[in-house]
Structures are given as structure tokens and as C-alpha cells.
Amino acid sequence: xxxxxxxxxxxxxxxxxxxxxxxxxxxxxxxxxxxxxxxxxxxxxxxxxxxxxxxxxxxxxxxxxxxxxxxxxxxxxxxxxxxxxxxxxxxxxxxxxxxxxxxxxxxxxxxxxxxxxxxxxxxxxxxxxx
Numbered sequence: 393x394x395x396x397x398x399x400x401x402x403x404x405x406x407x408x409x410x411x412x413x414x415x416x417x418x419x420x421x422x423x424x425x426x427x428x429x430x431x432x433x434x435x436x437x438x439x440x441x442x443x444x445x446x447x448x449x450x451x452x453x454x455x456x457x458x459x460x461x462x463x464x465x466x467x468x469x470x471x472x473x474x475x476x477x478x479x480x481x482x483x484x485x486x487x488x489x490x491x492x493x494x495x496x497x498x499x500x501x502x503x504x505x506x507x508x509x510x511x512x513x514x515x516x517x518x519x520x521x522x
Contacts, residue, residue: 427498430494432489435486460479491514
């Protein structure tokens with residue numbers, strides 16, 4: 393091998409570039425604090441538990457969309473027996489009325505771009521002292 397030095401240098405550079413995200417986050421990466429989300433205090437109960445909603449709200453909304461559009465069913469019966477209208481704007485946005493202080497804070501923190509507002513009209517922000 394006449395170019396062994398160049399090959400070894402190339403492999404070292406390649407490995408450094410490929411593993412850069414791993415060692416950079418291990419050395420310099422600090423985890424950002426989760427956002428403090430503003431919820432309307434007059435509402436104390438969600439359609440599901442808080443832990444479920446944190447992890448699965450997007451799946452629930454997609455499921456609601458499919459059921460409403462394809463089956464015409466508009467009533468959701470929660471595990472506690474309460475009935476809710478399957479509606480982002482009429483059910484979810486009652487409690488989470490300040491989109492900037494609730495939805496966008498969390499979505500920005502998680503670096504996701506939901507497509508809810510591609511179809512739905514954005515509700516007017518309701519100022520309730522949040």
C-alpha cells in the first residue's frame with residue numbers, strides 16, 4: 393500500500409464526522425428544561441389522563457379525525473364515562489385556548505411541526521390572564 397497514510401487519515405476523518413453528533417452531545421449537550429405550559433384553570437379534567445395525552449395526543453387526534461370523517465361519529469366516550477365532542481377546536485381548544493402558550497411551546501421544544509392548522513381555522517387567542 394503506497395497511500396496507507398492517506399487511507400488511514402481518511403478513515404479517521406470519516407469516523408470523526410460520523411460520530412460527531414454522539415460525542416458533541418456527550419460533551420457539550422445540555423438538556424433543555426421542558427416548557428411550562430399554560431392551561432385554563434377552570435378546566436381540571438382532560439379526555440384522557442395527562443400522561444396519556446403527553447405521549448399520545450397526536451394519535452388520539454388522528455383517530456378522532458378518521459372516525460368523524462369516515463364514520464360520521466362525533467361523540468367520544470372517555471374511560472371515566474364522560475362524553476366529549478370529537479373536535480380539536482370545540483373540545484381541545486376550550487382548555488388549551490392559548491395556542492402560543494400551550495401548543496406551540498411544547499411543539500417547539502419537541503421540534504415537531506404538526507399539520508393541524510393546514511385544515512382547521514386557527515382559533516382566536518382568548519386572553520384569560522395566562
